[in-house]
Amino acid sequence: MTISSLAHRALERDGLGPIRDTVLAGSRISDADAVKLFETADLPALGALANHVREARHGDLTFYNRNVHLNPTNVCVASCKFCSFARKDDQRASEGYTMSLDEAVEKVLSRRPLGITEVHIVSGLHPDLPFEYYTELLSRIRKAWPTLAIKAFTAIELHFFAEKFGMTYEQVLRRLMEAGLDTLPGGGAEIFAPRVRRKICDDKATAEQWLEIHRTAHRLGVKTNATMLYGHIERLDERVDHMRRLREVQDETHGFQVFIPLAFHPEHNMIGKAFPKPTGYDALRTLAVARLYLDNFDHVKAYWVSLGERLAQTALAFGVDDLDGTVLEERIYHMAGSTVPQALSERSLHELIRAAGRVPAERDSLYHVLKVHDAPAPAAALKVTA
Numbered sequence: 406m407t408i409s410s411l412a413h414r415a416l417e418r419d420g421l422g423p424i425r426d427t428v429l430a431g432s433r434i435s436d437a438d439a440v441k442l443f444e445t446a447d448l449p450a451l452g453a454l455a456n457h458v459r460e461a462r463h464g465d466l467t468f469y470n471r472n473v474h475l476n477p478t479n480v481c482v483a484s485c486k487f488c489s490f491a492r493k494d495d496q497r498a499s500e501g502y503t504m505s506l507d508e509a510v511e512k513v514l515s516r517r518p519l520g521i522t523e524v525h526i527v528s529g530l531h532p533d534l535p536f537e538y539y540t541e542l543l544s545r546i547r548k549a550w551p552t553l554a555i556k557a558f559t560a561i562e563l564h565f566f567a568e569k570f571g572m573t574y575e576q577v578l579r580r581l582m583e584a585g586l587d588t589l590p591g592g593g594a595e596i597f598a599p600r601v602r603r604k605i606c607d608d609k610a611t612a613e614q615w616l617e618i619h620r621t622a623h624r625l626g627v628k629t630n631a632t633m634l635y636g637h638i639e640r641l642d643e644r645v646d647h648m649r650r651l652r653e654v655q656d657e658t659h660g661f662q663v664f665i666p667l668a669f670h671p672e673h674n675m676i677g678k679a680f681p682k683p684t685g686y687d688a689l690r691t692l693a694v695a696r697l698y699l700d701n702f703d704h705v706k707a708y709w710v711s712l713g714e715r716l717a718q719t720a721l722a723f724g725v726d727d728l729d730g731t732v733l734e735e736r737i738y739h740m741a742g743s744t745v746p747q748a749l750s751e752r753s754l755h756e757l758i759r760a761a762g763r764v765p766a767e768r769d770s771l772y773h774v775l776k777v778h779d780a781p782a783p784a785a786a787l788k789v790t791a
C-alpha cells in the first residue's frame with residue numbers, strides 16, 4: 406500500500422512533501438500541517454494520502470450499521486442559530502411535538518422486523534419533562550428489547566439534565582447507564598472555539614463541558630462519538646482547533662470511537678441565508694484532513710444524510726471508512742433542507758459501498774464486525790441508483 410508517484414509529486418509541488426513524509430512514517434502531524442492540508446488546491450493528492458491511512462487501518466472494509474433514529478421531542482430551550490429542528494416553548498402548540506413514553510417506546514419496538522441493532526436517540530432540551538421520562542424511555546426499551554444497543558443523548562442534553570436536576574455529570578451518566586444506555590452520540594460539539602460558540606450557540610454547554618462529559622463517560626467505560634459542524638462562520642484554523650481538543654482527550658481516554666464532520670444545512674434556520682451548504686470539495690477535504698490529523702481515532706464517518714449518498718460514497722476514497730447506517734426516520738437534516746431519502750436499505754448501502762470498490766462490513770455500536778459481505782458484487786451493484 407503506497408500512494409501513487411503522481412500523488413507524491415503533486416504533494417511535493419504544493420510544498421506538502423514534509424507532511425506527506427510525516428504521515429508515511431506513521432508520525433503525528435501538527436496543527437499548522439493540518440491548516441496547510443486544508444489549504445492545498447490538490448484535492449486528489451490530499452485524498453490519496455488520507456486513503457493511504459484509511460487502507461492501512463481497514464483495508465477495503467467499509468462499516469455501516471442497521472439503526473433507527475428517535476427524536477422524542479423538538480421542544481428546546483436553547484437558541485442555536487444553525488438549528489432548524491428545535492421549536493421554542495411558545496411554539497409548542499403549533500410546531501412543537503413531544504412523544505408520550507408509550508408512543509416513543511412503541512415507535513422503537515415497531516422496528517423489530519427490520520433487524521436493527523441500534524437506536525440513536527436525540528431530543529431537544531425540554532423545559533418540563535422530568536428526568537424519569539428519559540430513564541423510563543431507556544429502561545422500557547431495554548426491557549422489551551435487551552439486545553438493542555441504545556446510543557442516546559448528546560453531551561448538550563446531559564449537561565442540561567445535570568443542571569436542571571441537580572446532579573453531577575457522573576450521576577447523570579450512571580442513572581442513564583442503569584436504565585440501559587450503551588454509548589453516547591457525538592452531537593452538540595459544533596465548533597469548540599469560543600468566538601464561534603458565542604455567535605451560534607451561546608446558551609448551551611461550553612466546549613469544556615462537552616469535553617468533560619465525554620471524558621467522564623469514557624472513565625465510566627462508555628464509548629462515545631465526536632462530531633464537528635462545519636461550513637458556517639468558522640475559520641479553517643478553528644476546525645483544526647476543534648480536532649486538536651478531541652485528539653488531546655483521545656490521548657487521555659481512548660474512548661472516542663469515530664469522528665463525524667457534519668456539513669451545515671442552511672434551510673429554515675437563522676444563519677442559512679449567509680452560508681450556503683458547503684461544497685463537495687470542502688466536504689472531501691475536511692474528511693481527508695480529519696483522517697490525517699486524528700491519528701488516534703479508529704474511524705472517520707461520512708454521515709450519508711449530511712452529505713448525500715453520492716458524496717458519501719466518493720468520500721470512501723478520501724479517508725472515510727464508515728457511512729453510518731440505515732437511519733430510518735431522520736428529522737434534523739430534513740428540516741434543514743436535506744433531500745436525501747429518509748432511510749437507506751441495507752442493500753442500498755451495500756451497493757454504494759461495492760460500487761466504490763470497497764467491502765461492506767456490518768458493525769455493531771462498538772464497531773465489532775457482525776458480518777463482512779465480501780461475496781463478489783452482483784452485476785447490478787455496479788450501477789448506483791439514487
Ligand code: V47
Binds near residue numbers: 630674
Ligand atoms: O448536534 C443541527 C447538527 C447534530 C444542523 O454520533 C446540523 O454517530 C447541519 O450529532 N446543519 C445531530 N448540522 C446529528 C449528530 C449525529 C448524526 C449522525 C451520527 C451521529 C453519531 C451523530 O446535527 C447536532 C448538530 O451539530 N446539526 N442542525 C444543520 N442545520
